[in-house]
Amino acid sequence: MRRLLAAAELVAALFLLAIALLTSGNVVLRDVFSYQIPDWYDGARMLLGIALFWGVALATYYGSHICVDALWEHLDTGGRRQLDIVATVCTLAFLVPLAWMVWVKVAGTGTQGTMDLRMPLWIFYSVASVGTTVAVMLAIARIVLLWRGETDRLRPPALDDQAEATHVA
Amino acid sequence: QDKPVEMKFAHWLPPTHSLSKTGFEPWAKSVEAASKGSIKVALYPAQQLGKAADHYDMARDGIADMTWVNPGYQAGRFPLIAAGELPFLVGKPGTGSAAIDAWYRKYAAQEMKDVKFCFAHLHVGTMHSKKPITEPSQLKGMKIRSSNGTNAAFMTLLGATNVQVSAPEARDALDKGVADAIAFPWDSIVSFGIDKAVKYHTDMRLYASDFVWVMNKGWYDKLAAGQKKVIDDHCNNDWAGKVGAAWGDFEDGGQAKLEKSAGHTIVKLTPQQLDQWKKAAEPLYGQWVQAADKAGFKGQEALGELRKEIEARKAN
Amino acid sequence: MSRDLVALLGFLGMFALMAVRVPIGVSMGIAGVCGFAALSGWKAGFNLLANVPLSVVTDYNLSVIPMFILMGAFASRGGMSRELFIAGRAWLGHLRGGLAMASVAACGGFAAINGSSVATAATMAQVALPEMRRAGYHPGLSAGLIAAGGTLGIMIPPSVIFVLYGIMTETDIKKLFAAGVIPGLLAVGFYFIVVQVIARMRPDALPRGEAHAWRERWASIRGLWAVILLFAFVLGGIYGGLFTVEEGAAVGAAGTLLIGILRRRLKVPDIRAALIDTLRVSSAIMTIVIGAFLFGYFLTITQFTQKAVDVLVHLPVGAYGVLALVMVGYFILGAVMDELAMILLTVPVVFPAMMQLGFDPVWFGVIVVMAVTFGMICPPVGINVFVINSIARDVTLGRIYKGTMPFIAVDVVRLVILCAFPAISLWLPSQLN
Ligand code: NA
Numbered sequence A: 001m002r003r004l005l006a007a008a009e010l011v012a013a014l015f016l017l018a019i020a021l022l023t024s025g026n027v028v029l030r031d032v033f034s035y036q037i038p039d040w041y042d043g044a045r046m047l048l049g050i051a052l053f054w055g056v057a058l059a060t061y062y063g064s065h066i067c068v069d070a071l072w073e074h075l076d077t078g079g080r081r082q083l084d085i086v087a088t089v090c091t092l093a094f095l096v097p098l099a100w101m102v103w104v105k106v107a108g109t110g111t112q113g114t115m116d117l118r119m120p121l122w123i124f125y126s127v128a129s130v131g132t133t134v135a136v137m138l139a140i141a142r143i144v145l146l147w148r149g150e151t152d153r154l155r156p157p158a159l160d161d162q163a164e165a166t167h168v169a
Numbered sequence B: 001q002d003k004p005v006e007m008k009f010a011h012w013l014p015p016t017h018s019l020s021k022t023g024f025e026p027w028a029k030s031v032e033a034a035s036k037g038s039i040k041v042a043l044y045p046a047q048q049l050g051k052a053a054d055h056y057d058m059a060r061d062g063i064a065d066m067t068w069v070n071p072g073y074q075a076g077r078f079p080l081i082a083a084g085e086l087p088f089l090v091g092k093p094g095t096g097s098a099a100i101d102a103w104y105r106k107y108a109a110q111e112m113k114d115v116k117f118c119f120a121h122l123h124v125g126t127m128h129s130k131k132p133i134t135e136p137s138q139l140k141g142m143k144i145r146s147s148n149g150t151n152a153a154f155m156t157l158l159g160a161t162n163v164q165v166s167a168p169e170a171r172d173a174l175d176k177g178v179a180d181a182i183a184f185p186w187d188s189i190v191s192f193g194i195d196k197a198v199k200y201h202t203d204m205r206l207y208a209s210d211f212v213w214v215m216n217k218g219w220y221d222k223l224a225a226g227q228k229k230v231i232d233d234h235c236n237n238d239w240a241g242k243v244g245a246a247w248g249d250f251e252d253g254g255q256a257k258l259e260k261s262a263g264h265t266i267v268k269l270t271p272q273q274l275d276q277w278k279k280a281a282e283p284l285y286g287q288w289v290q291a292a293d294k295a296g297f298k299g300q301e302a303l304g305e306l307r308k309e310i311e312a313r314k315a316n
Numbered sequence C: 001m002s003r004d005l006v007a008l009l010g011f012l013g014m015f016a017l018m019a020v021r022v023p024i025g026v027s028m029g030i031a032g033v034c035g036f037a038a039l040s041g042w043k044a045g046f047n048l049l050a051n052v053p054l055s056v057v058t059d060y061n062l063s064v065i066p067m068f069i070l071m072g073a074f075a076s077r078g079g080m081s082r083e084l085f086i087a088g089r090a091w092l093g094h095l096r097g098g099l100a101m102a103s104v105a106a107c108g109g110f111a112a113i114n115g116s117s118v119a120t121a122a123t124m125a126q127v128a129l130p131e132m133r134r135a136g137y138h139p140g141l142s143a144g145l146i147a148a149g150g151t152l153g154i155m156i157p158p159s160v161i162f163v164l165y166g167i168m169t170e171t172d173i174k175k176l177f178a179a180g181v182i183p184g185l186l187a188v189g190f191y192f193i194v195v196q197v198i199a200r201m202r203p204d205a206l207p208r209g210e211a212h213a214w215r216e217r218w219a220s221i222r223g224l225w226a227v228i229l230l231f232a233f234v235l236g237g238i239y240g241g242l243f244t245v246e247e248g249a250a251v252g253a254a255g256t257l258l259i260g261i262l263r264r265r266l267k268v269p270d271i272r273a274a275l276i277d278t279l280r281v282s283s284a285i286m287t288i289v290i291g292a293f294l295f296g297y298f299l300t301i302t303q304f305t306q307k308a309v310d311v312l313v314h315l316p317v318g319a320y321g322v323l324a325l326v327m328v329g330y331f332i333l334g335a336v337m338d339e340l341a342m343i344l345l346t347v348p349v350v351f352p353a354m355m356q357l358g359f360d361p362v363w364f365g366v367i368v369v370m371a372v373t374f375g376m377i378c379p380p381v382g383i384n385v386f387v388i389n390s391i392a393r394d395v396t397l398g399r400i401y402k403g404t405m406p407f408i409a410v411d412v413v414r415l416v417i418l419c420a421f422p423a424i425s426l427w428l429p430s431q432l433n
């Protein structure tokens, strides 16, 4: 499970790299050779959407969303765990209709395609959509693990010695 | 007296835009007056209820009751109405709007089946550039800010590259050379301040963009009979022509403004040059027919019908 | 139920969810969807979920945010933040409070190649804070200084907050970036003054460091070529017409990566860590953006937004009175709330009101960034302070907050100056045309 999630996170993160390379590659080709990479624009958008939906799913599991800690930090370990269960249940209540409705959106995408190559959008939307479905499953897993007190398994894999606390803008 | 209802009408233009003044507001006032106040229209401009590209789905889903949609924002989704975007098909926005509306009315129930179609209209624009452009071969290697999918495909066909910038950013992109030319309606060149960056305006009808007004079906179905009639009377070919003329003529008026202002040149084309452009655009017609066929329409036949409507109204 | 009541319940519900530690974005989303459903039916409410989140995450304009964050992550892991500090130390270290000034200067320099306040604070807390403490600097004061210095990250371009403000208000992001330069430099100057005053009052808190030979000084400048090149290339390319702002962010990220690889500073594990870090930060931010859109559409149909604008515009206190009230409001909200959520929720109301009162949209962008700045370093909830505390575990929150106080004080002065003289912000953007 941990390795699977770490792999998913790495793939989503590589999509960000792909956006950077696709966009700058296109800029160079356009400015130097008057050529453009077909669908670089829609391609970058789709990569971004997929990466972020999967990133949100992982943030839900690891509990690394931005939260108001005012109440939480005045609680003891047990209280914190209970509050986290309540919060995750609320999050799940949001994610279930979200995942459902995003699939509805995918189903309604029809013949829509990318601007240049008319690659069907529903394919990209589906990959993003799987991310929201995974988010639902991960939220359930988080609730179970919190319930059992296995909070260690919810810690995000360490990146390296650099501090991890680089949240928010 | 019918039970009063509110219509949430969403669009993505700023409230100060000319179409607000020439289209949305007069239409809303007319509906309110004809329904003796039993239909109140609340306008939600400037993407207040959703992104520009989502406006069709917003009407379908009941997020708004009526929306203004550019079907071209969702490439490939509405292949039939994309005919209105074909280059050099339509010349006059008023009668052209009436023509496309009369033609599309037959197909709307099939292509836009999740909403209630109100009417369609269009505007026509041209190429504005830093250097005079007379022939299609000049576009090779140029960076163009195009206006819609069909226009972008045309530019690619001519060997140009498309630059993605929003309308408010367009001026700066042209100023700084991120883009060399822009496909835009005439007056918007002035109102967006782009006239500071481009001095040459080719006098041709290079592209058209079409638009539809669509309604949420459930909202319409719940109306009383009298209210339905009011809406029906405002969702007809007359209004399509009226809105198309009011906005389109306003946009075209920009040509005269630019002609008079110092430093601007309206680049005239010889008939031979115009023919070159039209010839260059021909593959797009073939592509459109193919796409329409693929979507289950009879492409060639439909295109013939559209041409007939346009000629009948002398809109070319 | 009246619309006003629904709007009120929406706000209450949102805050209640936040209080039980439901993620801020999710709290806004739940309140937005339920509120929309209360007024337009459940079908419409749920349909918001079909359209809005996917639309937000596939919005190309928003790609600027992860790209500028990625650029900073590559720069930091590629050692550029350290080079900035080393240069600052070589030139300023021998002065009173020299290392403190070197840290401020390094914050300003790092701000020029990344778009985030928290990332700037976190990076400098790792690079500069240990050095200051080794030299015997007061820990709380040093940490407070870096918390404040971190806010330069969003004032000096590129800046995530300017980007969000620009997208929300359709203000030219290039002008906003330019508008932040002089206020950012002003901040550096003011922080220098604070350091000097404290160093004179309490020489033991901010001692002198050792002097560096000229040879070393020039060498430290040479180490900065990558930072200067990146800043010049990205900003120069954006203003010179090579690429748009959105493209510039991606070019900056790719360029920083390339430099790091060429200098053999970025190895595969570093690149991997920078990417994953950026994904985590961006996802956390984007959840809030999604929630803010959902809640915003709900507020629109309650017509609360329009009414609130009307109330603000017609307050009988004059334009500057309204501005002062807005700033006090931001000060209070920012102290207790997440700044991103604060901006996303309030700008739709405050911005149109400010425009109707005749203020400049670009100038107001600078004022909004100032408001965010306060929120990030003010107790009880200052994200920069939290981040530094998480890196320097032994310096308590209380001591860091105490350390930020002198800097908050000069920030207030700077805010007043920026309000009194809009030209400080607007001169540079006006030179662009
Ligand atoms: Na910055």
Ligand code: NA
Pocket: C333, C334, C335, C336, C337, C338, C339, C374, C375, C376, C377, C378, C381, C382, C383
């Ligand atoms: Na705060």
